Structure formats: structure tokens, C-alpha cells
Amino acid sequence: MPPTELEIIRKIEKLAGRIRRSWVQLGIGDDAAVVQAPAGHQILLTTDQVIEKTHFTKETHPPRALGHKILARGLSDIAAMGGQPLCCLLSLQMPGWATGAWLSAFLSGLLRLSKNSDAPLVGGDVARGRLLAAVITVVGSAPADEILTRGGARPGDIVYVSGRLGGSAAGLEKLLRRGTGNPVPRDRAVRRHLWPEPRLSLGRQLRKLGATAAMDLSDGLAMDLARLTKASGAGAEIDAARIPLFPGASLKQALHGGEEYELLFTLPPGLPPPASFEKIPLTPIGLIRRKPGVELRSASGMQKLKPRGFQHFDR
Amino acid sequence: MPPTELEIIRKIEKLAGRIRRSWVQLGIGDDAAVVQAPAGHQILLTTDQVIEKTHFTKETHPPRALGHKILARGLSDIAAMGGQPLCCLLSLQMPGWATGAWLSAFLSGLLRLSKNSDAPLVGGDVARGRLLAAVITVVGSAPADEILTRGGARPGDIVYVSGRLGGSAAGLEKLLRRGTGNPVPRDRAVRRHLWPEPRLSLGRQLRKLGATAAMDLSDGLAMDLARLTKASGAGAEIDAARIPLFPGASLKQALHGGEEYELLFTLPPGLPPPASFEKIPLTPIGLIRRKPGVELRSASGMQKLKPRGFQHFDR
Numbered sequence: 001m002p003p004t005e006l007e008i009i010r011k012i013e014k015l016a017g018r019i020r021r022s023w024v025q026l027g028i029g030d031d032a033a034v035v036q037a038p039a040g041h042q043i044l045l046t047t048d049q050v051i052e053k054t055h056f057t058k059e060t061h062p063p064r065a066l067g068h069k070i071l072a073r074g075l076s077d078i079a080a081m082g083g084q085p086l087c088c089l090l091s092l093q094m095p096g097w098a099t100g101a102w103l104s105a106f107l108s109g110l111l112r113l114s115k116n117s118d119a120p121l122v123g124g125d126v127a128r129g130r131l132l133a134a135v136i137t138v139v140g141s142a143p144a145d146e147i148l149t150r151g152g153a154r155p156g157d158i159v160y161v162s163g164r165l166g167g168s169a170a171g172l173e174k175l176l177r178r179g180t181g182n183p184v185p186r187d188r189a190v191r192r193h194l195w196p197e198p199r200l201s202l203g204r205q206l207r208k209l210g211a212t213a214a215m216d217l218s219d220g221l222a223m224d225l226a227r228l229t230k231a232s233g234a235g236a237e238i239d240a241a242r243i244p245l246f247p248g249a250s251l252k253q254a255l256h257g258g259e260e261y262e263l264l265f266t267l268p269p270g271l272p273p274p275a276s277f278e279k280i281p282l283t284p285i286g287l288i289r290r291k292p293g294v295e296l297r298s299a300s301g302m303q304k305l306k307p308r309g310f311q312h313f314d315r
Numbered sequence: 316m317p318p319t320e321l322e323i324i325r326k327i328e329k330l331a332g333r334i335r336r337s338w339v340q341l342g343i344g345d346d347a348a349v350v351q352a353p354a355g356h357q358i359l360l361t362t363d364q365v366i367e368k369t370h371f372t373k374e375t376h377p378p379r380a381l382g383h384k385i386l387a388r389g390l391s392d393i394a395a396m397g398g399q400p401l402c403c404l405l406s407l408q409m410p411g412w413a414t415g416a417w418l419s420a421f422l423s424g425l426l427r428l429s430k431n432s433d434a435p436l437v438g439g440d441v442a443r444g445r446l447l448a449a450v451i452t453v454v455g456s457a458p459a460d461e462i463l464t465r466g467g468a469r470p471g472d473i474v475y476v477s478g479r480l481g482g483s484a485a486g487l488e489k490l491l492r493r494g495t496g497n498p499v500p501r502d503r504a505v506r507r508h509l510w511p512e513p514r515l516s517l518g519r520q521l522r523k524l525g526a527t528a529a530m531d532l533s534d535g536l537a538m539d540l541a542r543l544t545k546a547s548g549a550g551a552e553i554d555a556a557r558i559p560l561f562p563g564a565s566l567k568q569a570l571h572g573g574e575e576y577e578l579l580f581t582l583p584p585g586l587p588p589p590a591s592f593e594k595i596p597l598t599p600i601g602l603i604r605r606k607p608g609v610e611l612r613s614a615s616g617m618q619k620l621k622p623r624g625f626q627h628f629d630r
Contacts, residue, residue: 037358045347150345
């Protein structure tokens, strides 16, 4: 017989452990959690979900990686705003098969990242569902009036990306190619897809460096740069030869592959960032311009870069 | 062809309208929303979900009522802490059938309550799912060190409930009894089940009155009082004859029926509240005692009240 809702909540509470973070006044167990933001900070809020057969399958995604990834996605949004995490909340929809070892592994992946990134699990909800789904809300904070948004890029600003792109898409392809039941291949691109690292300290650093705009790359460079420029009331041109490729990834994967969780950001031309930060390369790939739209310069000349990326409802 | 994810997000943005609340710095559209809590306040966080075939069916629950109810559940948690709402975030898992008129009606119910309760929708996520599911996160705030919890009841305190109990269970029974395809019966109990009212101003009033503990009744009086007393390291005895019954509801429905969203609270004996607040009756039903467990006094004597209530995983 599957465990009751209460038994599952107790298991989560036990695995989450006692929260020892000065800013958490009340964690799991009351009607609401209570947290205290640092003085002078505003609250950052983001929510994200992974759904079986939409975002992952039991076969391709080990539960530990999935638990890590859902929290990493939320933390990546906090990073993109230049913020620091305060806590997270988790809602689970659970089929019977997932309530035992699968849940333990999922939680261990999530809670490890939660501890390492100072984002304790303070609440959530558990209910039965036919397919597994997990929704995370991540709460963060940043000094008022210093928060990075997508809307601040100005014509003449330089466009940068952190890290190397296309690895997540290349890794997913490898995962899908292996036969059902085969072990997860040991491969850098696969690892990149399964275990993305939110760029939290880089995000805070960009705030201090005077970045004019920032966002995280979740739906592909082409689509996300279109969003950033639109929010800024501007356009951009980028240079194909400058886009840093993940080893083994194609330009197409770098332009249109989702789930990178690197940061896309802009800085005025007079404020170049260091070439890398905590070993993550920071690469200039183009320029913000007044004319709307995004164009790609390559050996065959300039062409419009269509905002085609990863969209669930289009599949 | 069903709309794309982006088209759905645009529809939600359009229906949500421009947010004109001084404390919301940034709503839907960036990597994270930005809100500012009142000075001296701590942040309250709660998350809740409704899942097709677990919590509702297309046949029994009209979409407008469902949109209202999911937000009401989250707001009720904020009320129980004595807080005020700041904003909400919504994650949707959508089958194709739900993306048109159903979604519009669902959102109209949610957004009406959102506007009336000062909890603007500032973010969320949309993805395809085989069954409909909605997860809401409600963010609120309350003055530091004045927040109501479940853990503060002391032996000798009086136990109160707001409103009249059992109506939600009675209404659900009527909804389930009507044949498929028949209109929703016009009935007070049905209305009570479909359109619960979060007791936000009452919750803040209880804080000012010096309530020692509070929680909202979501899983039934028997189970929720067991939780409150356990969190307070105490027990309670309540009087069956004193429990205020919703017209037409049975004592069993009042004790074990879920989804009431009334407040259960305790006050020291020297601090009686008014008999009603904003026309909601406040009824003393028993006493906190040192001895753990909850007992019910009725015509047939004292008996243990088992914490049996509404639990998804037990069904």
C-alpha cells in the first residue's frame, strides 16, 4: 500500500532536516512559512515546474538529477536578477510508483543543492497525481533599486554570455539515443543537461559590475535574446564566430537549445567584465542596437535570427 | 490547433491587467517578480494545488469556482497567520481542452479574488499536461514577532471557530449527487463548497485581539484541532453541542468535512472576542488542556476524537 500524504510529508520533513538559517523564522509545518529578508532588500519570486512526459521521462532522467534540476531552474532565475536565495517551496503530484525510492533520490538531489545554495525548503504540498509533476517556488532578495532586469539594455551596450552553449541540447540528444534500460552515459554534455549549475555568485557580481540587463538562458539564446532586446525596446546583432560552443555542440544547439542556465547580460562598452569569473568564461558575442530584432553575422553574411526555441505547446 | 505556451501566457497577462499596487515593483514578464514588503514585516509563504481527478473533476467544479478556490486556499493560510496578502504566482498544467473558454473562466474566478484581496498575480508558469493541475503560491506579510502560529495555545485557553461548519462537505455531497450534465444546484451549501471566503480581515483582527494560536480549517475540525494542539504541546476538549453547524450539515460533516476555510483559534480565558466579527460568528467550542489528544463531549459522554479527515493518499 502506498504511504499516506502525511507519511510522505513526514519523510520530506525528516530528509529536509532542521533548518538552521537565521532568516527562516518558521519552516515546514504551519499554515505558512515565515522568512525575514535582509534590511533594504526587495523580494524576488519565481516558480517553475517539471512534468512527466512533458519535460522528462522516468527512463531518461534519474530522480536525483531531476530534483537538482528543478531547484536549479528556480535558482537560475534568482541569479539572473542579481539576487541571493532565501528559501524554496515544493509541490509534488505523485503517482504510487514514485513514493518510495524514487522520492528519496529526487529529494536528495534537491536538498543537496538547497543546502549548498542557502535555499532551505520551508514548505510545500503533496497530493496524488496520475503523472509525476513537481512545482518549485524559489524566493530570493536583492538590494532595492539594484535588481537586474531584462529591460535595461541600451543601444551600444555589449552582449555577453557566461559559459559555453549547446551542451544541454547535445546531452539531451545523447540521453534520448541510448536504449531504454541502459545506464546514463558518462559524458560531459549529458552531465551538463542533467546537473545545470545556477550562476548565483556571477549574478550578484554582474550587479556590482554595473550590468544594464540580464536574464538566464532557459529557452535558447535566439529566443532569450529576442526577449531581452524586446523588453529593452531595442535589438541586437551577434557574431556566430564568437558564440562559445560547449565541446561537441553545434552552432544550432548553441543558438536554439534550451536549459543552459547560463546568464545572458549586457554592459556598457566602457565597462568590460573580466574574461572569466570563478572559472566561468564571460564572452562578448555582439552589440545592442536601436533597430528591433536580432541578426546573426556569419560567413554567409547577416541574417535574421528567428526566436525559435523550446516551447512545450508547439510540440 | 491549441494555442502555444507564449499565447497562453499573453492571454493570462492581458486578463491579469496592469498591476497598480505600490508594493509590486515588477510583475509577470521578467525572470522573477519583485515585491516590497512593508517595513518591519516578515514574509509569509504558502503553496497549494488542485489536480484534476484528485481534487476536482470537470463535471463537478465549474472553472470560475475552481480558479476562485485555489487562490482562496492560499489566502486562507495567510489569514491564519494574521497576515496580509502581497501577491500570488500560478503554475498551470494544461491539457488541450482547457486552453480556451475553460482557461478564461478559471482565470476570471482567480483574478476577481486576486483583485478584491490585494493579491495581484505577478508570475507563474504554463506547460502542457495530460490532466489539468494548478499550483498557487501566495506571498503575504505580517509584523515581525506578531505572527499567529499553531504552536502558541496554552492550557486553559478557550478554543474558538469562526463561521458555521460542515457546509462545504454537505455542498460537495450535493454536487456529487446531481447527475452528470445537470446544472450546478443553487444551494447555500454548494455555494459554500465552491466559493469559500478566506478570513483575511478576521485573521488580522485575531492578531490584534491577542490570539495565542490560529490555523485555517482545511482538513476538518477533528484533524486540524489535533494538529494545533500537537504543535502547542497540549490537548483539548470540545463540546459537540457548541459546534456551530452550517444549515443542513451534520455533526459528522462539521467534525470531519474538509475545505471549510474558517479559522480555528485560541484566546486566553480573560480575553473573549466579540460574538461576531464582520457578521461572522466567533463561537467558543472548548478548552485547551495539558493532557495530549482531543476529546469530544456529547450526550453519550466524553470520547476520543480521532484525527480522521480528508487525506488524498488514503482514498
